[in-house]
Amino acid sequence: GAVVSQHPSRVICKSGTSVKIECRSLDFQATTMFWYRQFPKQSLMLMATSNEGSKATYEQGVEKDKFLINHASLTLSTLTVTSAHPEDSSFYICSARDSSVGNIQYFGAGTRLSVL
């Protein structure tokens, strides 16, 4: 089946550094990818919708200058957490929509970010 690869799976960094997370669709082309954040024991929160070749659409309350999204190809979207702070520590999950199979959304394995 379709596979979405997310890298890295775990990041520990110092406050003030920037962290880049990659999301790749391996078996299909994804014009739309999604970035979510999940805090412990809470539900997924959509951060932004990444559209290939155009600007991402951010959800209310998500700072676009803080969370930079680039979707330069049909198989790759990146999320950069700029100047990370401890409150940015979370589980970040990407997903890609496979429109060829009824709009099923496949998730990457997630990136656990810890900012010290």
Place this chain on the structure above:
Amino acid sequence: RKEVEQDPGPFNVPEGATVAFNCTYSNSASQSFFWYRQDCRKEPKLLMSVYSSGNEDGRFTAQLNRASQYISLLIRDSKLSDSATYLCVVTLGNQFYFGTGTSLTVIP
């Protein structure tokens, strides 16, 4: 009003029990419906799509009721390995709407 409402549970059931989850959605124009399973500290994984005619995969049965705007998931003969959070997902256009998830723990 949330697009998707889901009882968070938790549901604690003995092994072998049958358990059912429901999820309601607010927009009648919603197009596609799915159930996902998420294990602790892992990503959600597609469990099954949901169709108006209903669909069954082994011990799992999913139903869609468009008139009442809800989807359901039935798990028969619960196994310990079924313990997880179950998320319902509804699509509308390019948007995906997730329920908050229902926590299930199957007890030996």
